[in-house]
Amino acid sequence: MTDPHTSAPSPHPALGTTSPQELEPLPEGGIELFPVNFTAYQHPYLPDLDTERHVQEIADLLAPYRARTTAWATPADKRDRQAVEDRLALWTNPTHLPGQNTVLYWVGHGSAGHLAHHRTPAPITNGVTPADIAQAIGSRQLHPDNADTWAIIVLDACFSQDFARAVHLELFTHHRGADRYLLLSTAAQGLTELGALTRALRRALHITFPTQPAIGLLTLGRHLAAELGGFVDDLTLDDHRDQLVNQSANAAAAISAPLDQIAELQAVIDQLPADEQRHFLPKASGAELGELAWYFHGRTLQRDQILRWLSTATHGTLIVTGPAGAGKSALLGHVLLHTNTRLRDILTRHGHLTPLPPGTPRPDDPFDLTAHLAGLTPARTLHLIAAAAGLPELALQAAEARPPADLTAQLLDALSARDKPLTLLLDALDEADQPLVIADQILRPLAALPQVRIMVGTRRSTREGPDQPTPTDTDLLDALHPNSAATGTPQAAALQCVEVAQDPEALAGYLHAKLHAAKLRGTLHADEADIADAVHRLVTDHQHGSAEPQHFLYARLAAHEILADPDLLTDPTPLIGRTHRQLFTHALQRLDRTDARYTPLLRALGLAQGRGLPDQDGIWATTAKALAPYRTNDTHAAIAALVRDAAPYLALDHESGQSVYRLAHRTFTEHFTTASYTSTAHTAITQALTEHARRTLRALAAHGITLQPQSISPYTRHHLATHARLGQSAGARHTLAEHVDVLDALDLTSITTNAFHGGLDPNDLPPPIAGAVLLQHHAQQINTAQPDHDTLAWRRWWRRLGTTYIQGTPPSPEIPTPQSWPPTLIAGSVQRRQLHLQLTGHNGGVWALAVFTVPDGTPRLATTDGNAGVLIWDPATATQIGGFSTGHSGGVTAVAAFTASDGTPRLATTGGDRTVRIWDPATRAQVGKPLTGHTSAVTALIAFTASDGTTRLASASYDKTVRIWDPAARTQVGEPLIGHTGLVRALAVFTASDGTPRL
Incomplete structure (x- = not known):
């Protein structure tokens, strides 16, 4: 082992440690750090090592996890074979901290066959053997008192990969019942450097997993093994059970913010007494505090307006809006600090927050949820709201990607019966995924409920940007505006706006x-x-x-x-x-001069999808390397330094259970997304992530692991199809289609959504992608409950069958798999099909269909099969996103769509009960009373525009009449149209030569 430091070893146990004689029970949830470290050697060819310092560094890194070191009190020159046996015997003794998790850290010289102690000769031909280490692990983990604990064993010595592999074989052969242990070596085939483990662990905890309150040992072990190039034995671990749990007040896990703000906030937390640290941060909520409290200035009028609303409003929406960069998030964060009693009192007591002036409203703890919506989907937004409202089953359904509209309807039903207020603070609506859908279909109907208050931070328009002319539209504000027509009562007072202007x-x-x-x-x-x-x-x-x-x-x-x-x-x-972009460009140029590898790393974040890029699995580095001018650049090695040097421009977040990095402001992102090279860049990203996924799948298959979609990175699974679409003009989709093993592992909804994305012709899709989309409804229904089920094999089957229908003949044979089922389609001839999506879910024949458009411009379908319900569909993904029961007796016979005077969509239904009913599809609420007048069942319905530009409905019936209705006034227009001698089955509208409508 080489030691880059020459300082003398410490003669004393590390600070904050205990000797075996001083042992007390560990704090609840704590772990033991049990070093077996050697600082001095008898043989002159084995140089002394400063292992005490590295033990202390490991202890410091594990301190947030309540680690306590059991120091080795034996003097350095007495740590011989007998001392090692005594040390390992203490570790395995059932009376030594029974029932506690432990980390055994062996550090010193070694060889492939032996670990050296003080008296070991050189060359190292005798010493501690793999059997000795395996015996200690087996004895400890097989003892009943340790059945509920895990153990990490780190062998930090030269040639420790071969040694650890031998330990693994000994455990497998002679201690087969031992489990819940992670065996890790720090060296590959040769020498290792003292301190390599410390650097790898520091990077893992501070860069790769900083937002995770708990890190699975399986995930941690594989990550460290990849960093160190060593051996890992993790076959007996379960990430859901065996975890390293952070017991400290961790700012990164609680808020989403620029890295420099997180670091400064953490420094303040670390200075607080231990009892105050535990109560300082809000429960991990994704809140963004904006400016730290001690830097906040101005905006007192807006602050007081918000506080008054919180003190007086019983329901409705308060919108905090203003230009990009005006300080909306900072203002909302400042309000959060002044209303959160724990944060407010502690910050004020320690001089970090100035109390509000006397008489200023100050409601205590009003928010049930605070969330930063950047990159959040409608389903994820619903998940957070349902969890905050105490609806765990609904939150679980949202986490499982159930249709958002259906979940919204369930949420509205549940909250309608709620007897206590629900107050939500939602920032950065304009940065969400589908912000208009979230505003119109989730937030607007929620705010109409009598017990719900929503505070929203947003730009006015989805087309508003920094350093750009102010757009003429205010589509985001319009989507949040209360819809009085849906409830029949005016609600203008339920919406207030706070404008954050220049100061x-x-x-x-x-x-x-x-x-x-x-x-x-x-x-x-x-x-x-x-x-x-x-x-x-x-x-x-x-x-x-x-x-x-x-x-x-x-x-x-x-x-x-x-x-x-x-x-x-x-x-x-x-x-x-x-301008903002010019200043950001100035920063980019400065950072590039510091290290040229920073530029592709930042560019990768600018083109990232979802909440950001994870360092985990090498995704950020892989993406950046694809964008580097020289592909050999080691972007991975530059990440830690970039996180330090560019902290003000980077933000930490989390997605799919991983810590992710993104640029700290939408302005920074737009610097990259508006560049001319983006299509080529996304193609390079597609190529890199596809190859990364292929390597992952091959490596797992080589170890006999059954492959599943979850085998590849969550980022790749959910976002690779988007990169391929964005790189369409540069051939990215063909790149993905050439690697069907990766295509089969991607999220089906993501593939389908990107296939039918506006502006692209789905018929131009490569056949493998088109085949996956054509029969995706079958692949979605794969039964994964069977323990031996091969999801990817079935995905392959449906994709190949779909490709056969697209091109008329089966695709070329692929690499055979060992599974005998499902079979492999080899030959055949079928009639070709055009790419389309099948919407499945009706129990009988579909009687009626209507098309309407939601506020974000995407189309929806409304259908009925003759029962009393209407189903709502997203035709781009072929998924049912909602539905409602109409209350018609005798079933629904017809559906029509039209646009209300406020611009929101409406559905009209008819039934055997002789009525016409009008609905708000976003809320499933009936608008007004039914339209009555027909004397028999209504058979047909159509919407049209009258000569004065207002909407009309025409209905036909078994009573042989056609009636015209004004849906806004809910009245019949004129007398019934008569003349038919039998029931009227259908209606159509056209325009006469003079421009008037005709039926």
């Missing part, structure tokens, strides 16, 4: 506080006069085309550029009057 004085206060704090920390060396002058110039000067006063995002960017380059403090000219 130069507050901007100057924020900038000065940010720079002054850096001076106090010693990271900025400057006079107060220089700080004041720079702040004045940044806020008031307009040297570039009469630039408007800037927003808080500009101030934040400018402050960080000054901290990175203090010369800008004396001459901030390069920053003055710049």
Whole structure:
């Protein structure tokens, strides 16, 4: 083993440790760090090692997990074979901390066959054998008192891969009942460097898994083995049972925020007494605090308006809006701090938060949920709301991707009966996935309930962006506006808006506080006069085309550029009057000069889908390497340094159980997504992630592991199809189609959604993708309950059958699989089919169908099979997304769609009960009373536009008449149309030459 440090070994046990004689029970949930470390060797060819320092570093890294070190009190020159036997005997002794999880850390010199102790000769031909280590592991893990505990055994020595493999064989041969252990070596085939484990563990805990409150040992072990190149034995572990649980107040797990803010907040937390640390952070909620409390300035009028609303409103929506970068998130975070009693009291007591002026409303703990919606889907949003409302079954259904509209209807039903208020704080609606759907179909109907209050932070329009002209539309605000027509009661008072506008004085206060704090920390060396002058110039000067006063995002960017380059403090000219994107470009250029590998890493985040890119499984590095000008660049090695150097521009988040990184503001993302090269870049990403997934599948198959869709990275599974679509013009879809083994592992809904995405002709899809989409409804129904079920084999079967229908003949044979079932389609000839989606779910023949458009512009279908219900479908994914019972007796006979005066969609249904009923499909609520007048069952229905531009309905009936209705006034228009001598079965509308409608 090589030691890059030459400092003398510590003669004393590491600080914060205990000797065996001092042992007390570990704190609940704690773990034991049990070092077997060697600092001195008798033979001169075995140099002394400073292992005590590395034991302490491991202990420090594990401190948040309540690790306590059981120090080895034996002097360094007495740690011989007998001392080792005594040490291992203590570890295996059933009376030694029974029922506690443990980490045995062996560190010292070694060979493929032996681990060295103090008296071991060189070459290392005798010492501690694999059988000795296996005996200790087996004895401990087989003891009944340790049945509910796990053990991690780390062998940190040269040639430890071969040694660990021998230990594994000994355990398998002589201790077969031992389980719940992770055996890990730090070396591959040769020497290892002392400290490699420390670096790998630090990177894992701080970079790869920082937001996870619990890390599965299986996942952790495989990650460390990949980092170190060593051996891992994890066959007896279960990630759901065997976990390293963070017991500390972890800011990264509780909030989504830029990395520099998380670090500064964590530093404040770490200075608090232990009892206050446990109560400091809100339960992990995805909240974004915006500016830290000690930097917040201005916006007092808006703050007080929000607090008054929280103190007085009983239901409805409060929208906090304003231009990009105006400080909406910061304002909402400031309100959260002042209303969360735990945070408020602790921050105030320690001088980090100024109390509100006397008389200012200050409701205590009003929020049941705080969430940052960036990248969240409608289903994920519903999951969070249902969980906050105490509806675990509904939350589980949302997590399992049940149709959002159906879940919304269930949520509305459940909350209608709720007898206590539900208050939601939802920020960054404009950054959500399908923000108009979330606004119109989830938030608007929820806010109409008498016990629900929703506070939303959002831009006005989905087309609004930084440094861009203000769009004429306000589609996001419109989608949140209460729909009085749906309830029959005016609700204008239930919606309030708070506008966050420019505030130069507050901007100057924020900038000065940010720079002054850096001076106090010693990271900025400057006079107060220089700080004041720079702040004045940044806020008031307009040297570039009469630039408007800037927003808080500009101030934040400018402050960080000054901290990175203090010369800008004396001459901030390069920053003055710049747009947000120009300042971000300035930062990118600076970071590229620091390390050229930073640029592709940041570019990868800019093109990332969902909530961001995980470091786990090498996804971020793989994506960045595909975008690097030189593919040999080791982007993986640069990630830790980038996280440090670009902290203000990166944010931590979580998705699919993984920590993910994204750019900290939508402005930064748009710098990359609006570039001309994006299609080529997405093609490169598609190629890289496809090959990464193939390597993963091959490696698992080589170890005899049954492959499942979950075998590949969640990011690849859910987002690779999107990258392929975005790279369509550069051939990305064909790249994916060439690797059907990866295609079969991708999320079917993602494949289907991207296949039918607007602007692309689905008939241009490569046959393998078209085949997967054609019969996806069968593949979705695969029964995975059978323990020996091969999901990927069935996916392959349905994809090949679908491809056969698309092209008329079966595709070329693929690599045979050992499974005998399902069979492999080899030859045949069928009539070709056009790509289409089959909507399955009706119990009988479909009697009627109508098409309507939801506020985000996507189409929906409404169908009925003659019973009393209507089903709602997303034709792009062939999924049922909702439905409702109409109450018609005798079943629904016809469905028509039209647009209400407020621009929202409506459905009209007819039935055997002789009525016409109008519905809001978003809420499933009937709008007004039924339209009556027919004397027999209604058989047909159609919507049309009258000469004055208003909507009309025409209905036909067994009573031989056609009647015209005004759905807004809910009245019949004129007399019935008569003349038929029998029942009227159908209606059609057309326009006469003079422009008037005809039936």
